[in-house]
Amino acid sequence: MRIADCMTKDVQIANPDQTIRYAAQTMGRLDAGAMPVGENDRLVGMITDRDIAIRGIARGKGPDAKIREVMSAGIEYCFGDEDAEDVLHKMAELQVRRLPVLNRDKRLIGIVSLGDLAMNGESAGEALSGISQQGGLHSQMH
Known part of the structure; x- marks a missing residue:
């Protein structure tokens, strides 16, 4: 597949100059833990609830801090025509x-989660196992 x-096609995109309050409120309304960040019709980052908590609140930034101050700028993505198993x-x-899911012109066309893949018959167990290993990017072991 x-x-x-x-993937989820209707994706809310944040602007890096919006506040982390806006991002948190939007994620709450969408029941999502992350949002792509776009500027000038290009994906420039991702902001997660964890970014807001760790890079924002824990470092003394208030709700009016800009998304660009806490977002993850290193963007990992996949393409819409990739095989689901490969993406897992x-x-x-x-x-x-x-x-985030991009087309081959590198334009955002959606977002895919482990839940999306599991709901469509893909086995997300391997990916979840990999995510749960110690020592990852967001590990508490550091």
């Missing part, structure tokens, strides 16, 4: 639960 067939392996390797 292709990622484009199981990539998610396990990167230890992430969601990836």
